[in-house]
Amino acid sequence: MNASHGLAAELLNRDYRADASATPASDTLLINEQSRLRESKGERIVKFGFGQSPFPVYGPAVEALAEHAASKAYLPVQGLPALRERVAAFHRELDGTEWEAERVLIGPGSKLLLFALIKALPAAEILIPAPAWVSYAPQARLAGQSAVKLAASFDTRWQITPAQLDAHCRQGGKRTRLLILNAPGNPTGLSPDPALQAELAEVARRHGVVVLADEIYGPLDHDGSHRAFARDYPEGTVTTSGLSKWCGAGGWRLGVMHVPRALGDELLARLLGIASETWSSVASPVQEAACVAYRMTPALNAYLERQREWLAVVGHWCAARLDAAGVHTHRPDGGFYLFPDFEAFRDRLAERGITTSAELTARLLADTGVALLPGSAFGCDPSQLTARLAYVDFDGAELLVHQPQRFEAPMSLPALERVREGIQAMVDWLP
Structure with missing residues (x-):
């Protein structure tokens, strides 16, 4: 073995063992x-x-993917304009929210969009209800942010309470905070009832908390009554979704994010900066297929x-x-x-x-x-x-x-x- 190669491996392994911030596999x-x-x-x-969704990918989207398989151009960092229009219209119709195409960002799965948002923020507390999806806390640590767990219980249907959020914000003083809310939830399958959600929104508004609404399962609300958090707190809610769950296309890796205009241009600019220096753009054939997937039809x-x-x-x-x-x-x-x-x-x-x-x-x-x-x-x-x-x-x-x-x-x-x-x-x- 080359001596320098052996020393490099030795130093790496030594430092890995000493690195308490290492992130294990999901x-x-x-x-x-x-x-x-x-x-x-x-x-x-x-x-x-x-x-993983047990259902096949939506058929017309599969046909569109095949049709555009030869598409190879780098697309705009923010995403194909026609796709952003379709995504905004889809969520306006499905959720009753005011999505704007100019404020939509297309990414390689909502997972990376979530990380980009956490990374784009100034020093912040990332408030994570527990139980919560496995990647939220590791992403906060990877982004150099402080992850704070807010524990829920069976008796509250695994939802944090408005009083709990209010108490935490009062004790911690004024600072940038991001509350991650996933509904319907992973791992619980549960959503807050409308009254509870309205109260949570009011507490977030009062304390200036930014909310990341991870609504990847929203279109799969069992009776079609998903209530987007942005309906109750439009000025402070960044929403993410994507094709992986409702469209059965997890491996296609296409996620979407909406950043409300009220949060200003700096946040969107930072997100675009992160995108341009990391994923550049989502695969062209997948974006073309997503244009079909996001078209509301019978x-x-x-x-x-x-x-x-x-x-x-x-x-x-x-x-x-x-x-x-x-x-x-x-x-x-x-x-x-x-x-x-x-x-x-x-x-x-x-x-x-x-x-x-x-x-x-x-x-x-x-x-x-x-x-x-x-x-x-x-x-x-x-x-x-x-x-x-x-x-x-x-x-x-x-x-x-x-x-x-x-x-x-x-x-x-x-x-x-x-x-x-x-x-x-x-x-x-x-x-």
């Missing part, structure tokens, strides 16, 4: 890889760990409605089955997640040597082949016996051609066999 991506590995060894795994409305119907059927069935078995579980409002609480089984689980959420999910996977993610991955206390369940291990293409109302027992369809097996395995495993 738990959600890790569980997906672990599930694939076990499947490759012939094990039967029920994949409730990774939150076909798109039918596609969205069928997804909502099936996700409601599956999610509510899973929640009811777990709750009846003693695992406290709220019925989801949207998306495809549940956040079951195993607290009622604490003593009996402890007899099996299970006292943390990580131990709980590890034993479930080993004993039953059901893959979940521990509540600790989402910012909860490790001793809290919670887990995230993504009820997506089914054939979405098969279900899209059926209306659940046409079946006396829609959960009995063959396409949903893995979901039924997974929930039953969990119930049978309980002590």
